Amino acid sequence: MGKGADPLKLVVAGHVDHGKSSVIGRLLHDTHSLPQGTVDRVKRIARETGKDFEFAYLLDALEEEQKQGVTIDITRLQFRTQKREYIIIDAPGHKEFLKNMVSGAADAEAAFLVIDAARGVEEQSKRHACMLSLLGIRQICLIVNKMDLIAYDEARFTAIKEGMNAFLASLGLMARDAIPFSALRGDNVLEPSPLMPWHKGHTLIQTLDDLEAARRPDQAALRFPVQDVYKFDERRIIAGRIESGTLRAGDEIVIHPGGKKTRVRSLAFWRTEDEKTEVRAGESVGIIVEDEFFNQRGEVISHAERPPLITRSFRASVFWLGKKPLRRGNRYKLKIATRAVEVVVEEIFGVIDSSTLALDNRAQELSLNDVAEVELGSQEALALDLFADCRALGRFVLVEGYDVAGGGVITADLSEEAAPDGFAHGELKARCEIFEEYHYNVKEKEIKKSRRAPEVYTLGDALPLSGKSYAYPDFFDIVVMRDRIAVSVREGKVTDIIPLEEYRYGGLPVLNGRGFAFLVRSGADWERCREEFTDARPKDEAALSARWLHFGAFRSIPFADGDWEI
Amino acid sequence: MQDLDFLEAQSVYILREAYKLLGRLGMLWSIGKDSTVMLWLAQKAFFGHCPFPLIHVDTSYKIPEMITYRDKVAAELGLDLIVHGNREALATGMGPQAGRLECCKALKTEALQQVVRKYAFDGLIVGARRDEEGSRSKERVFSERNAADEWDYTRQPPELWDQFKTDFPKGHHIRVHPILHWNEIDVWRYIRREGIPIIGLYFARDGERYRSLGCAPCTGKIKSEAASLDAIIAELEATTVSERAGRAQDQEDPHAMQKLRKAGYM
Ligand SMILES: Nc1nc2c(ncn2[C@@H]2O[C@H](COP(=O)(O)OP(=O)(O)OP(=O)(O)O)[C@@H](O)[C@H]2O)c(=O)[nH]1
Ligand SMILES: [Mg+2]
Numbered sequence: 001m002g003k004g005a006d007p008l009k010l011v012v013a014g015h016v017d018h019g020k021s022s023v024i025g026r027l028l029h030d031t032h033s034l035p036q037g038t039v040d041r042v043k044r045i046a047r048e049t050g051k052d053f054e055f056a057y058l059l060d061a062l063e064e065e066q067k068q069g070v071t072i073d074i075t076r077l078q079f080r081t082q083k084r085e086y087i088i089i090d091a092p093g094h095k096e097f098l099k100n101m102v103s104g105a106a107d108a109e110a111a112f113l114v115i116d117a118a119r120g121v122e123e124q125s126k127r128h129a130c131m132l133s134l135l136g137i138r139q140i141c142l143i144v145n146k147m148d149l150i151a152y153d154e155a156r157f158t159a160i161k162e163g164m165n166a167f168l169a170s171l172g173l174m175a176r177d178a179i180p181f182s183a184l185r186g187d188n189v190l191e192p193s194p195l196m197p198w199h200k201g202h203t204l205i206q207t208l209d210d211l212e213a214a215r216r217p218d219q220a221a222l223r224f225p226v227q228d229v230y231k232f233d234e235r236r237i238i239a240g241r242i243e244s245g246t247l248r249a250g251d252e253i254v255i256h257p258g259g260k261k262t263r264v265r266s267l268a269f270w271r272t273e274d275e276k277t278e279v280r281a282g283e284s285v286g287i288i289v290e291d292e293f294f295n296q297r298g299e300v301i302s303h304a305e306r307p308p309l310i311t312r313s314f315r316a317s318v319f320w321l322g323k324k325p326l327r328r329g330n331r332y333k334l335k336i337a338t339r340a341v342e343v344v345v346e347e348i349f350g351v352i353d354s355s356t357l358a359l360d361n362r363a364q365e366l367s368l369n370d371v372a373e374v375e376l377g378s379q380e381a382l383a384l385d386l387f388a389d390c391r392a393l394g395r396f397v398l399v400e401g402y403d404v405a406g407g408g409v410i411t412a413d414l415s416e417e418a419a420p421d422g423f424a425h426g427e428l429k430a431r432c433e434i435f436e437e438y439h440y441n442v443k444e445k446e447i448k449k450s451r452r453a454p455e456v457y458t459l460g461d462a463l464p465l466s467g468k469s470y471a472y473p474d475f476f477d478i479v480v481m482r483d484r485i486a487v488s489v490r491e492g493k494v495t496d497i498i499p500l501e502e503y504r505y506g507g508l509p510v511l512n513g514r515g516f517a518f519l520v521r522s523g524a525d526w527e528r529c530r531e532e533f534t535d536a537r538p539k540d541e542a543a544l545s546a547r548w549l550h551f552g553a554f555r556s557i558p559f560a561d562g563d564w565e566i
Numbered sequence: 567m568q569d570l571d572f573l574e575a576q577s578v579y580i581l582r583e584a585y586k587l588l589g590r591l592g593m594l595w596s597i598g599k600d601s602t603v604m605l606w607l608a609q610k611a612f613f614g615h616c617p618f619p620l621i622h623v624d625t626s627y628k629i630p631e632m633i634t635y636r637d638k639v640a641a642e643l644g645l646d647l648i649v650h651g652n653r654e655a656l657a658t659g660m661g662p663q664a665g666r667l668e669c670c671k672a673l674k675t676e677a678l679q680q681v682v683r684k685y686a687f688d689g690l691i692v693g694a695r696r697d698e699e700g701s702r703s704k705e706r707v708f709s710e711r712n713a714a715d716e717w718d719y720t721r722q723p724p725e726l727w728d729q730f731k732t733d734f735p736k737g738h739h740i741r742v743h744p745i746l747h748w749n750e751i752d753v754w755r756y757i758r759r760e761g762i763p764i765i766g767l768y769f770a771r772d773g774e775r776y777r778s779l780g781c782a783p784c785t786g787k788i789k790s791e792a793a794s795l796d797a798i799i800a801e802l803e804a805t806t807v808s809e810r811a812g813r814a815q816d817q818e819d820p821h822a823m824q825k826l827r828k829a830g831y832m
Binding site for chain 1: 569571572574575576578579582583585586609610611612613614615617696697699700701703704706719720722723724725726727729731733734735747749806807808820821824
């Protein structure tokens, strides 16, 4: 990209009223970064409303914020030192506005954690630290503000610093710096304060300039999520932003999760002046590819080497900001890069109170502001990365109703443990869930499914044809529509695995990949059924299933209490 | 100095998200520098096309050169342009003499509401920037307006990792802000770099120029000798006066803009 450096993004976090907005206001004031008249205008407002001038009012622009003396929503502002450009994000400290704090902190590279010297570490000091850790922010500096209230006492400062450092250590973090500060009096802003000669460390401005700017991941694996496909003129352009890596005209690419390969014919631009043959992380681009597959938003383009993970199930650290609790079994819309897909909460591995880090291993739901490790599952294959490998493809939000209600970062691929049984023969592969056990749980009054360790069957393998909730005949066919594969079972053994196109109805029972019988009696029946499923859109699935599938032909739902042993 | 490539890439990303994910979309076009840059960014995003109509809310009090310029550019680029004014209010003689905020409310806010209803827009692309004034500094990139076009700034949903608000009840709409993260000086540096044609009112004549364009009765000129892009950029690098100091409606009350925008103002 161009010559200018990206501004360093810094979030200022901490407990309510500890002085975050005042610290920023003081910094802007002392560095003469405010437009002319701003201070006078704020003084006028203070006078008219019968209040004292507050540095915080320079940030808290909303009338409600000034009236209540509390920051409600984030302010992002630009700030410049001799060294570089910054975007400073003033986060609210009130617990009720944690969602706004997270919105502000989500893409920060560094954080100032402001702590009131007189009050010490409080609930949101810890909660914010916990969120910063989850969001992947590693550079944290402690600003112990309001030193004027404790007579600039070194011992108090040290005690607060050590207390907070101990908490940070339990999050695997370490503060880079700690500054005794007073926003009110302006101590240790630009110059070392004469009132705290014992402080040998940095001033605020030095600490700021000492931070390390994140570099764009140009050298990392290519990740190019498809945002849209345009056909405004004769060109068919795949549009999106390069999230990481570098892409050149002529490159071989793979489009995930489908895995189709093609080559970049050219990069598309509006004006000839803009034309180039290489694009990098951060750029919004358009490409024209050699083979015109059906492409859609949500697919992820990579090079053949270093592909993303393709999975239906993963483990994630999530934070929950929703009013209704997140429970096991709940379904949400997950948005990751440009993909939106329904996921189900398969498992909750323990809920952490974000302000104490107390872990509750038995908790089965997350309430507002909790964090937890969970397993999420999707019916569809997803192309994604671990957060540690690629930030943009390793983080997601969860939407409930109309709003983002939570988010998280991906910590592990669970596809191996969670993979269903399968059939495989050479290149041909199909998922198989015909040996899943169903039961009706009499305690929870719900139908449940359970699985055993997955198996892959190939030609000649004998199948376990009877279970607690199914009993299949010795001769039948299986057609897995979503993988377009047909399997022949004769005398209880797999005798053939072929592409769906080659399959002909032969009068034996036909089951789908879940063990439900197709309601077909003739070749003509079968052809119609196959066509309807092939052309179906997701929303037609229930109607189609009702027309063509019979659950009870070979399956049943026995009663059971508690979880079954299989 | 922000990286102009990065600013552009982010704006293009936002415009493409809006085009893909919102239904009926329109872009406010006020002829000024910000909306002119937005139109340019749209052509970058959509490879020379602007796949949604532009909307000009005409108060009838605009500086006359703005209207001439608008019609010239619209004809040259073959733009799909909707010009709308609040005829009922104008018929009853609405104007700044009725009070500046009253006038803004009738001729801008209400006129905009009428356009949103008439064309059933789900999304309006607006050239607001965070550095303009306090209430804009609190904006989200995708910012919801309810059925009465109101902005509930005390209860905004989370917006992170460029996952924007695209789910909302029917009858609500989203204000999309593709250049929210730009500063005034970035806009000018981008105009210079790209060679974007811009209306002449911004350039100094006889020791004065417009820094921000609006309605003639409520928009003041600033003292300036800046008659070229280089001179404007140099002037902004040195100034400590805020951009909207010449906009009378902002000065009526310390929270005037917040109140106007809460009620649906752009
Ligand atoms: N004595 C003293 N008071 C301070 C200092 N800094 C801030 N305050 C006061 O602390 C109060 C809270 O300050 P803010 O800056 O609004 O606190 P905040 O952390 O931004 O609060 P929220 O954003 O609402 O979480 C105000 O009344 C300030 O005047 C300081 O250095 N010394
Ligand atoms: Mg504050």
